[in-house]
Amino acid sequence: MSAAAAPTPVRKLRVATVSLGGCFGCHMSLLDIDERLFELIEKVEFDRSPLTDIKTVGPCDIGLVEGGLCNAENVEVLRAFRAHCKVLVAVGACAITGGLPALRNHLDVGDILQSVYARVPDDPELPLPLNRVLPIHEVVQIDVALPGCPPPADAFWQLLQDLIAGRAPQHLPGLIRYD
Amino acid sequence: MDTRPLETAAEPGGLRRIAIDPLSRVEGHGKVTLLLDDDNRVRQARLHIVEFRGFEKFIEGRPYWEVPVMVQRLCGICPVSHHLAASKALDRVVGGWPVPPAAERIRRLMHYGQIVQSHALHFFHLASPDLLFGFDAEATRRNIVAVAGAFPDAARQGVMLRKFGQEVIRITSGKRVHGTGSIPGGMNRAVDAHERDALRAELPQVLAWAQDAVELARRLHDNLPPRYADFADTPAAMMSLVGRDGAMELYDGVLRVREADGRIAIDGFDDQHYGELIGEAVKPWTYMKFPYRRSLGPDAGWYRVGPLARVQNCDFIPTPRAEAARQAFVAAHGGRPVHAVLATHRARMIELLHGVETVAALLDDPLILGGPLQAEGPRRPSGIGIIEAPRGTLIHEYDVGDDDLVTRCNLIVSTTHNNQAMNEAVRAVALRYLDGETITEGLLNHIEVAIRAYDPCLSCATHALGQMPLAVSLRAADGRVLDHVLRSSTGELLRDAPAHDAEAAQ
Numbered sequence: 001m002s003a004a005a006a007p008t009p010v011r012k013l014r015v016a017t018v019s020l021g022g023c024f025g026c027h028m029s030l031l032d033i034d035e036r037l038f039e040l041i042e043k044v045e046f047d048r049s050p051l052t053d054i055k056t057v058g059p060c061d062i063g064l065v066e067g068g069l070c071n072a073e074n075v076e077v078l079r080a081f082r083a084h085c086k087v088l089v090a091v092g093a094c095a096i097t098g099g100l101p102a103l104r105n106h107l108d109v110g111d112i113l114q115s116v117y118a119r120v121p122d123d124p125e126l127p128l129p130l131n132r133v134l135p136i137h138e139v140v141q142i143d144v145a146l147p148g149c150p151p152p153a154d155a156f157w158q159l160l161q162d163l164i165a166g167r168a169p170q171h172l173p174g175l176i177r178y179d
Numbered sequence: 180m181d182t183r184p185l186e187t188a189a190e191p192g193g194l195r196r197i198a199i200d201p202l203s204r205v206e207g208h209g210k211v212t213l214l215l216d217d218d219n220r221v222r223q224a225r226l227h228i229v230e231f232r233g234f235e236k237f238i239e240g241r242p243y244w245e246v247p248v249m250v251q252r253l254c255g256i257c258p259v260s261h262h263l264a265a266s267k268a269l270d271r272v273v274g275g276w277p278v279p280p281a282a283e284r285i286r287r288l289m290h291y292g293q294i295v296q297s298h299a300l301h302f303f304h305l306a307s308p309d310l311l312f313g314f315d316a317e318a319t320r321r322n323i324v325a326v327a328g329a330f331p332d333a334a335r336q337g338v339m340l341r342k343f344g345q346e347v348i349r350i351t352s353g354k355r356v357h358g359t360g361s362i363p364g365g366m367n368r369a370v371d372a373h374e375r376d377a378l379r380a381e382l383p384q385v386l387a388w389a390q391d392a393v394e395l396a397r398r399l400h401d402n403l404p405p406r407y408a409d410f411a412d413t414p415a416a417m418m419s420l421v422g423r424d425g426a427m428e429l430y431d432g433v434l435r436v437r438e439a440d441g442r443i444a445i446d447g448f449d450d451q452h453y454g455e456l457i458g459e460a461v462k463p464w465t466y467m468k469f470p471y472r473r474s475l476g477p478d479a480g481w482y483r484v485g486p487l488a489r490v491q492n493c494d495f496i497p498t499p500r501a502e503a504a505r506q507a508f509v510a511a512h513g514g515r516p517v518h519a520v521l522a523t524h525r526a527r528m529i530e531l532l533h534g535v536e537t538v539a540a541l542l543d544d545p546l547i548l549g550g551p552l553q554a555e556g557p558r559r560p561s562g563i564g565i566i567e568a569p570r571g572t573l574i575h576e577y578d579v580g581d582d583d584l585v586t587r588c589n590l591i592v593s594t595t596h597n598n599q600a601m602n603e604a605v606r607a608v609a610l611r612y613l614d615g616e617t618i619t620e621g622l623l624n625h626i627e628v629a630i631r632a633y634d635p636c637l638s639c640a641t642h643a644l645g646q647m648p649l650a651v652s653l654r655a656a657d658g659r660v661l662d663h664v665l666r667s668s669t670g671e672l673l674r675d676a677p678a679h680d681a682e683a684a685q
């Protein structure tokens with residue numbers, strides 16, 4: 001199935017992905033490119049991602065960020081992504097607006113914890129929840145936004161094709177969704 | 180092996196902390212912390228779930244008809260489970276239970292499609308690198324990309340099986356992730372005949388792949404090095420829905436609990452009374468609760484859910500190929516209950532095969548193309564919906580006021596049921612493989628291998644800041660203070676207003 005003795009390809013783009021306060025649906029939609037995944041990995045390699053065992057982000061060409069900021073660790077991870085990724089993409093409604101988890105913003109986080117757990121989990125190993133769920137552009141600059149909940153697989157595909165080809169991402173009608 | 184003392188070290192002071200953070204190749208975010216003494220003896224091992232999103236709370240006050248669509252955002256990998264569990268609960272609220280046969284068939288089709296896609300994703304995309312390359316293979320190789328390089332056929336089968344399952348979800352709900360097909364009282368769409376035919380045409384190939392997957396999981400398990408024969412063997416009671424006739428049943432049934440030794444403890448239990456069966460305990464070091472059987476209490480009452488529990492809890496699987504595979508599984512273990520967590524992979528692939536067979540039967544059913552899709556009846560103030568999600572029993576419960584707004588919501592998700600079981604597995608592995616050793620990355624991955632077998636869905640949140648700061652302020656790019664939190668010496672979280680103001684004034 002693989003072509004024999006293909007010429008050495010140009011350097012693969014390095015892509016990191018992360019889910020902050022998201023549901024992994026955006027990652028699932030990325031995987032919904034189905035068998036095009038095999039074509040993609042000819043051109044890109046993955047750095048930190050839920051799909052790999054690389055646990056800290058290194059220098060990358062592209063960072064795909066799913067989810068908004070729910071706790072202090074989300075913020076740290078996001079800043080590390082910004083520092084290491086040339087192009088940072090806010091993927092999906094949660095990263096762009098806070099999304100559904102931001103529905104907790106009209107409630108007091110202490111009250112919610114109290115009513116859900118009665119005895120509030122407070123171990124130092126647990127990250128501090130933020131008072132409000134924030135979109136990621138509140139804290140770092142983002143370069144591209146890919147809307148949708150989740151963005152369609154074809155939108156991921158188009159974006160990655162554009163970035164691999166060194167083009168500015170085109171937002172094709174029909175791939176931009178606001179659900 | 181008594182692992183319980185490892186939950187909390189007697190003298191945590193002076194111990195060395197090692198964290199596996201974040202857990203990778205699982206859905207969502209969690210971490211494991213180990214405390215070791217000077218001789219590398221493990222003194223404490225914990226799986227922490229750092230997720231906290233408060234869904235149960237902010238669903239209060241929302242109109243009930245929004246709920247089946249909202250709750251999908253709990254999890255993008257098994258959104259259909261939440262979509263359908265919420266729908267089943269709200270069917271009761273709108274007096275629409277049982278839903279008309281056509282709606283029931285289409286929901287089942289969606290659900291079994293999800294079993295196929297989620298199980299394929301977990302086995303091939305997430306877990307298979309450990310089994311194909313070894314638990315301590317280099318970290319950079321342990322991923323689906325390396326599997327695609329070394330085992331292209333397996334990688335391709337995994338991707339195509341997942342695609343098939345996702346397409347079943349799409350033709351029943353309009354979208355592969357977060358569709359909108361199911362509503363309180365039924366469905367809002369039927370299946371299009373052309374789309375059905377397109378999927379039917381693929382069935383012979385998909386069935387063959389699914390059959391191969393069962394065989395691959397068996398082979399990989401049988402070929403494990405002998406030192407892993409009893410890997411994370413943690414005897415536990417098993418809980419799942421089953422059919423009234425004892426059949427494997429993933430969409431709707433009665434609760435059955437089997438003791439670790441294989442005896443049936445509780446059977447035919449009405450899911451609407453789950454609250455009498457199960458309680459939930461809270462521990463301060465994790466956001467995930469610990470469910471337990473009320474009759475046994477929080478310490479002894481824990482149990483396991485998911486494929487390993489289900490395949491052994493049912494009396495038979497009502498599709499022929501998967502039933503043959505189940506019988507082979509039982510025979511391979513001499514008919515004794517199996518508690519080695521790696522056997523979960525084989526059980527999971529047996530369920531995947533059952534999923535494909537069930538989808539095949541439903542695609543042949545003319546009812547999925549239409550008929551009455553919604554039922555109505557006298558309103559009720561509350562409803563419970565229980566479903567067997569890919570990872571195990573999923574419980575949704577709602578109270579709804581006369582104004583149609585949700586007044587209370589309780590969710591017990593599959594992974595939560597397995598909280599204690601996963602913690603036991605972590606401790607068993609830590610004691611058996613890490614205790615007294617020089618800790619390497621490969622050894623740490625052994626712990627993740629045990630957690631991955633449960634295919635946990637930890638969704639959301641991330642990893643530690645190293646030393647936990649006492650105060651955190653979050654600033655916008657322009658320097659504005661967006662949030663400021665303090666952790667008091669007693670561990671309480673405080674929103675410190677004076678500090679916030681002082682920061683803001685700077």
Ligand code: SF4
Nearest residue numbers: 022023025092093094
């Ligand atoms: S945007 Fe939607 S699919 Fe993506 S993480 Fe948020 S809820 Fe999930």
